[in-house]
Amino acid sequence: MEVTLSKRTTPTPAPVQHGLGAAGTVEPVLEVCSLVAGYGRIDVLHGANLRLLPGQLVALVGANGAGKTTLLRAISGLQGIRAGTVRLHGRDVTALDPDARVRAGMAQVLEGRQVFGPLSVQDNLLLGAYTKRDGVQERMERMYTLFPVLKEKRELAAGGLSGGQQQMLAIARALMCEPRVLLLDEPSMGLAPLLVREIFHVVQQLRAEGLSILMVEQNARAALSIADWGYVLETGNVTLEGPAQELLRDERVQAAYLGL
Numbered sequence: 001m002e003v004t005l006s007k008r009t010t011p012t013p014a015p016v017q018h019g020l021g022a023a024g025t026v027e028p029v030l031e032v033c034s035l036v037a038g039y040g041r042i043d044v045l046h047g048a049n050l051r052l053l054p055g056q057l058v059a060l061v062g063a064n065g066a067g068k069t070t071l072l073r074a075i076s077g078l079q080g081i082r083a084g085t086v087r088l089h090g091r092d093v094t095a096l097d098p099d100a101r102v103r104a105g106m107a108q109v110l111e112g113r114q115v116f117g118p119l120s121v122q123d124n125l126l127l128g129a130y131t132k133r134d135g136v137q138e139r140m141e142r143m144y145t146l147f148p149v150l151k152e153k154r155e156l157a158a159g160g161l162s163g164g165q166q167q168m169l170a171i172a173r174a175l176m177c178e179p180r181v182l183l184l185d186e187p188s189m190g191l192a193p194l195l196v197r198e199i200f201h202v203v204q205q206l207r208a209e210g211l212s213i214l215m216v217e218q219n220a221r222a223a224l225s226i227a228d229w230g231y232v233l234e235t236g237n238v239t240l241e242g243p244a245q246e247l248l249r250d251e252r253v254q255a256a257y258l259g260l
């Protein structure tokens with residue numbers, strides 16, 4: 001199937017040819033339709049649409065203030081919306097609170113990591129498992145395999161970890177509730193290039209294991225380099241979408257986000 005980049009001029013739902021969704025046979029795990037959200041009387045999102053197919057890693061890129069974090073928070077229910085719908089595995093979760101969305105299979109790693117600083121690494125992981133108390137020990141061991149440094153530091157206060165280690169902990173904590181959809185907000189923020197590579201390597205590993213991931217990133221090049229599909233958000237609208245490798249070669253993306 002030939003897939004071409006689509007330039008969005010109106011906030012219509014995403015086209016069916018979204019990457020792996022050939023012939024429209026694959027149901028999205030996450031579908032966002034015509035989302036409108038904002039702060040006070042100002043709308044920040046003006047009818048955003050987005051789809052995430054099973055096992056895909058989708059990158060949402062855009063300039064500072066484009067509304068990426070607002071969109072992610074609206075999807076997880078942390079940000080109220082004025083209009084639109086969020087569907088998770090075909091179920092309309094728009095009316096559910098954030099906690100219920102976690103229980104329905106969606107977890108978010110917030111921007112800026114937000115670990116519980118005074119608590120130990122281990123206790124942070126235990127808190128992440130609050131929706132799913134069975135098999136906690138096995139999941140914790142799995143997190144230690146994924147991030148060996150967290151095992152080394154499991155007794156230490158999370159606040160004493162480096163930025164990269166805190167990011168690993170934030171991801172591990174989100175995974176402790178066994179989500180089927182992971183929302184990642186700027187995992188590379190403030191990290192040295194080596195650590196960014198390490199974090200992105202884990203993200204790829206999670207995708208390879210079948211997790212569906214929506215990742216917001218200002219580091220458009222790094223994000224699109226590992227993603228299957230990409231969306232460009234400009235002032236609250238998705239203006240461009242397509243296979244990530246094609247977006248990387250797109251002149252408009254190169255000029256605006258890749259510094260070329």
Ligand code: ATP
Pocket residue numbers: 039044062063064065066067068069070071218
């Ligand atoms: P960044 O990468 O800088 O975080 P972003 O694309 O994630 O950018 P948002 O954080 O979603 O953008 O912000 C979108 C717009 O909403 C910006 O103009 C921002 O100033 C505004 N905004 C964000 N949070 C609030 C808030 N709590 N109250 C008022 N305005 C806000």
